[in-house]
Amino acid sequence: MAIDLNAxxxxxxxxxxxxxxDALLPLVTSANVACGFHAGDPLTMRRVCAAAAEHEVAIGAQVSYRDLAGFGRRRMDxxxxxxxADVLYQLGALEACARAAGSRVRYVKPHGALYNTAADDDGQAAAVVAAVVAFDASLPLLALPGSAMERAAAAAGLTFVPEAFADRAYLASGRLAPRGSDGAVLSDEASVVERARRFALEGTVEAADGTVLTVSPRSICLHGDTPGAVAFARAVRAALEDAGVELRAFTA
Structure with a gap:
């Protein structure tokens, strides 16, 4: 068994x-790097790409709405x-930083509001996919399974990689619980670890209402801005390895 751990x-x-x-990079196998629209700046992008290359961590472009003030978590029309065009711009910027570090962008993942909106909005999903195709149609797209992103990727011939979130609550629909709702972000290390183990070993997750969902992820995400993220990542990695799960980038 093998699975990717991204942050x-x-x-x-x-x-x-x-x-x-610096603490997360030795623990993960893929890094979703902010491209300057929701967070990040040129120097930060260069530093993270250089460190990711040093740790042999796959570099992914985390593309977003143009929303620095809202951290990319506000839905935009x-x-x-x-x-x-915005997504294409972000891909080009991160690719330059990755190349300077002796690496390259290996996949694409939308961030925040764009991620959630494109899960259900066919037009937004198609726009993201169009940018990826224009940039490099060999790049995989990392997103929620059963989403408009998955359908758009399939229609365009892109590789789609389903992911799951160890530190987020799920709705019965398979979508993530809105961040403003109670319990949307998991704060208990044991719960995060158990959720990651279940993703890797069973491919399932229990939604907030008790519904058991089949997600079968190839990658598990831990948000880098979640309080305790480093401790969570360390514990998740140890638990998965103890269970006989190999951690490796899905792009390997």
Missing amino acids: DLGEGFGVWRLGDD VAPDDLA
Whole structure:
């Protein structure tokens, strides 16, 4: 058995720092690097790409709405052509930083509100996919299974990689619980670890109402800005390895 462990990294901006990139990179196998639209700046992107390359961690472009003030977590009404151009711009920026570090962008993952909106909005999903195809149609797309993103990727011939979230609550629909709702972000280490083990070993998750969902992820996400993220990642990695699960990037 093998599974990927990914985390959102490079989410600082200027003098502000969010999360502990240096501590997380040795623990994960893929890094979703902010591309400057919801977080990140050119120097941060270069530093994270260099560190990821040093640790042999796959670099992924975490593309977003143009929303620094809202950390990319506010839904925005963006025309498909504009969104496709914004995503393409972000891909090019991160690719330059990755190449400078002797690596390259290996996959694409939308962030925040774009991730959740494109899960159900066919137009937004198609715009993201169009940008990926224009940039490099060999890049996999990492997103929620059973979503508009998965359908758009299939229609365009992109590789789709289903992921699951160890530190987030699920609705019975298979979507993530809104961040403003009670219990949307898991704060108990044991719960996060058990959820990751169940994803890897059974491919299932229990939704907030008790519904058991089949998700069969190839990658498990831990948010880098979640309090305790480093401890969670360390515990999850240890638990999965103890269970005989190999941790490796899905792009390997």
